[in-house]
Amino acid sequence: MAELLKIEHLNVKVGNKEILKDLSLSIPEGQIHAIMGPNGCGKSTLSKVIVGDPAYVVTSGSITFKGKDLLKMSADERANEGVFLAFQHPVELPGVGMALLLKTAINAKRKYLGQEAMDAVQFMKHMKIRATALGITDEMLKRPVNVGFSGGEQKRLETFQMAMLEPDFCILDEMDSGLDVDALKVVGKAVSVMREAKRSFIIITHHDDLLKYVKPDAVSIMRRGTVVKTGGPELVKLIEEQGYDAIG
Ligand SMILES: Nc1ncnc2c1ncn2[C@@H]1O[C@H](COP(=O)(O)OP(=O)(O)OP(=O)(O)O)[C@@H](O)[C@H]1O
Numbered sequence: 001m002a003e004l005l006k007i008e009h010l011n012v013k014v015g016n017k018e019i020l021k022d023l024s025l026s027i028p029e030g031q032i033h034a035i036m037g038p039n040g041c042g043k044s045t046l047s048k049v050i051v052g053d054p055a056y057v058v059t060s061g062s063i064t065f066k067g068k069d070l071l072k073m074s075a076d077e078r079a080n081e082g083v084f085l086a087f088q089h090p091v092e093l094p095g096v097g098m099a100l101l102l103k104t105a106i107n108a109k110r111k112y113l114g115q116e117a118m119d120a121v122q123f124m125k126h127m128k129i130r131a132t133a134l135g136i137t138d139e140m141l142k143r144p145v146n147v148g149f150s151g152g153e154q155k156r157l158e159t160f161q162m163a164m165l166e167p168d169f170c171i172l173d174e175m176d177s178g179l180d181v182d183a184l185k186v187v188g189k190a191v192s193v194m195r196e197a198k199r200s201f202i203i204i205t206h207h208d209d210l211l212k213y214v215k216p217d218a219v220s221i222m223r224r225g226t227v228v229k230t231g232g233p234e235l236v237k238l239i240e241e242q243g244y245d246a247i248g
């Protein structure tokens with residue numbers, strides 16, 4: 001299988017604090033890759049570095065995406081290339097409606113790829129199908145993005161954005177935290193429906209809740225800023241039963 005994302009010997013700092021240390025990780029096309037690890041080991045930091053959050057400084061190492069140097073790209077370029085992050089703590093955007101945000105993002109990506117813009121009718125159709133599947137109401141779409149939404153509603157809206165943008169590489173950072181069992185099934189189904197030969201996912205999680213609905217092909221365990229082990233789904237069971245001290 002061709003490589004979609006390749007991280008080699010990555011070191012990352014915030015201020016003077018070294019957070020990621022000599023981290024290497026490889027994700028082939030079409031793979032669902034779960035990442036587990038104790039609080040504070042650097043999982044969210046890794047996801048933010050991949051999408052280009054300027055707060056995190058890469059001091060050495062490389063990230064290639066579809067064979068291109070990801071670290072040379074702006075955050076917008078990375079999104080247009082097909083990188084998407086569903087945040088652990090979604091950002092509130094007062095005054096910005098979801099439909100406008102998504103139409104702008106979709107058409108920016110289409111322009112980047114040399115494709116024609118989606119018109120209003122096409123966009124509404126695209127949105128209606130996905131909103132219905134994810135239980136997103138018209139009222140939710142009219143409200144400013146993430147403002148005043150419950151934790152579970154925000155996660156569902158993040159999943160909706162992913163379904164709308166159809167990215168090639170999706171990172172779900174603790175998508176399962178705070179979701180009720182019905183919402184968990186909805187998110188699990190959304191990922192399963194989006195699963196394609198070339199689309200890959202990183203699912204960052206602490207439990208096997210979401211992984212019951214979306215079976216990972218590979219599992220990596222992070223500790224103290226680096227990946228200490230990569231294996232198959234059996235690692236999830238081992239962690240659930242014995243905790244992180246079973247590894248590294
Ligand atoms: N902007 C920042 N400023 C200072 N420290 C930071 C910053 N971002 C992350 N850190 C620190 O880096 C470490 C890793 O944080 P990160 O959020 O990546 O952990 P995590 O593995 O996602 O944890 P959790 O499972 O609790 O979500 C923590 O000690 C955190 O305090």
Ligand SMILES: [Mg+2]
Nearest residue numbers: 043044045088
């Ligand atoms: Mg985190």
